[in-house]
Amino acid sequence: MRMLGTLLAVVVILAGSYYVSFGMPAPVADLLGVEQSSASNPDAGASGAQRGARGAGGGGRGAxxxxxxxxxxxxYEDVMRAVGSAAALRSVNVVTEVSGAVIETNLSANREVVAGEVLVKLDARTEALNLEIAQAELEQAQSTFQRYERLGSSGNSTITDVAKSEANVAQRLAEAKVGLAEIALEERTIRAPISGRLGLSDLMVGDILAANSVIGTIDDSEVLLVEFELPERSIGMLTPEQRVLASTPTLRGRTFEGEIVEFDSRIDSVTRSVTVKMRVDNSDGLLWPGMTFSVRINHQSAxxxxxxxxxxxxxxxxxxxxxxxxxxxxxxxxxxxxxxxxxxxxxxxxxxxxxxxxxxxxxxxxxxxxxxxxxxxxxxxxx
Missing domain, CATH: 2.40.420.20 (conserved putative lor/sdh protein from methanococcus maripaludis s2 fold)
Incomplete structure (x- = not known):
């Protein structure tokens, strides 16, 4: 009984504290029929205003x-990114057309050469002698034909038209033999087919070359072509002369501007991409063929x-x-x-x-x- 009395006293004390602080709860006040003042319940005015507002609305539906x-x-600005590799605009392998022994070389690596410059000479003694023989035969044929011409013009009947024709044919054959001998002799001298920079070569004097042997490379890298792949959704922005930005890890902080020069006419069935080539000016020689480039195309719609x-x-x-x-x-x-x-x-x-x-x-x-x-x-x- 004492414990029950203690609990009732605690409940009464807590209820009194709540009433002093917050006022009588609205449900209890309604049950007891007690009307609370707005001072003891500051929320009562607000809730009454809200109820009045809802009542004034009449339950209608507004906007x-x-x-x-x-x-x-x-x-809309779209940015396409890709990775590509550079190649020289013109690049050739220097190949010998004939076999022979090397008697002279001029293949210093990274040297600039011009088209027609002598790079390698092969032993050409046999070809030189063949040219002399062909020239001697040509001189003999020319002399015979000229003699027949003089005799025929003087009225000598011993020189028939058939003899004159045969002498003319012999002269033409001799001229052809001289031409062939000159070509054979010229083939013993290997010249630069284009202007550019020489690559590495291990050819030395005394080496024996077989026909169609590669003796070096030449790259004309004043202009580079960077080849890369773009996804299928990029075909709408591929137009000739479309500006492209490229950068390489070799030259950090530098951006090179180029333009698209060509692209494939079909989508690769496996990668679903299109091959594109861009042109980059390299007149200062900073870029090398074979470099890796990060390519960026900025396209802006209407x-x-x-x-x-x-x-x-x-x-x-x-x-x-x-x-x-x-x-x-x-x-x-x-x-x-x-x-x-x-x-x-x-x-x-x-x-x-x-x-x-x-x-x-x-x-x-x-x-x-x-x-x-x-x-x-x-x-x-x-x-």
């Missing part, structure tokens, strides 16, 4: 509050309508947006062309500056009355 944003025009992505709603008929048409909700179908982060670029029949619902669109229906949250807010009076 739906939404958040709107104006349609703006902006271009200005298009752009909206926050939250404005897009979806249904069975596709994507659409809700437009504030003089306080009424109007649904307009749209086609999403590009998307990036929280913005979408669309193709739609919507005027620039039109207010589009970006929040609260899910509770709208066609023709519903709407009001923008930004317009419904009243500015606070300055204190």
């Amino acid at each position: 739906t509050v939404v958040v709107t944003s104006p349609v703006e025009m902006a271009p 200005p298009m309508s752009v909206l926050p992505s939250t404005a897009i709603t979806w249904s069975r008929s596709g994507s659409s947006v809700w437009v504030d048409n003089e306080g009424k909700a109007e649904q307009v179908p749209v086609t999403i062309v590009f998307r990036r982060d929280d913005q979408v670029w669309i193709d739609a029949d919507i005027a620039v500056g039109a207010m589009v619902v970006t929040e609260g669109a899910l509770k709208l229906r066609a023709g519903a009355s709407i009001t923008s949250a930004s317009r419904s807010r009243t500015p606070k009076e300055p204190s």
Whole structure:
């Protein structure tokens, strides 16, 4: 009994403390028929005002509050990145057409050469002698033909037309033999086919070369071609002379500008990519063939309508947006062309500056009355 009395006393004390601090609870006051003052219950006035406001509304349904944003025009900037490898605009392997022993070389690595410069000489004694023989035969044939011509012009009947024709043919054959001998002799001297920079070569005097042997390389690297792969979605931005930015880890901090010169006419069926080649000026000689490049293409579309992505709603008929048409909700179908982060670029029949619902669109229906949250807010009076 003593414990029960103690518990009742504690309950009474706690109830009294609550009443002093917060007043009598509304349910208890209603049950006891006690009317509380606004001083003892500061929330009573607010709740009564709210009930009055709801009662004044008469249970009617007002305009739906939404958040709107104006349609703006902006271009879409797309960046395509790839990794490619550089090659000289013109690059050749220097090849000997004939076999023979090397008697002279001029193949210092990284030396600039001009087209026609002598690089290697082969032993040409046999070819020189063959040329002398051919020249002697030509002289003899020319002398015979000229003698027949003189005799025929003097009226000598011993020289027939057949003899003169045979002498003419012999002279022409001798001239051809001289030409062949000159070509054979010239082939013993190997010249630079193009101007450029020589690569490494281990050829030495005394080496015996076989026909079609590679003796060195020449790269004309004043202009480089960088080849790289782009995904299938990039074909819309591939045009001749499209500007391209390239950088290489060898020269950090430097960016080189080039242009697309050619690209493939089909998509690779395995990689689903297209091969592209860009041209980079290298007149200062900083870049070398074989370098790796990081390629970047910046493409900017024509200005298009752009909206926050939250404005897009979806249904069975596709994507659409809700437009504030003089306080009424109007649904307009749209086609999403590009998307990036929280913005979408669309193709739609919507005027620039039109207010589009970006929040609260899910509770709208066609023709519903709407009001923008930004317009419904009243500015606070300055204190």
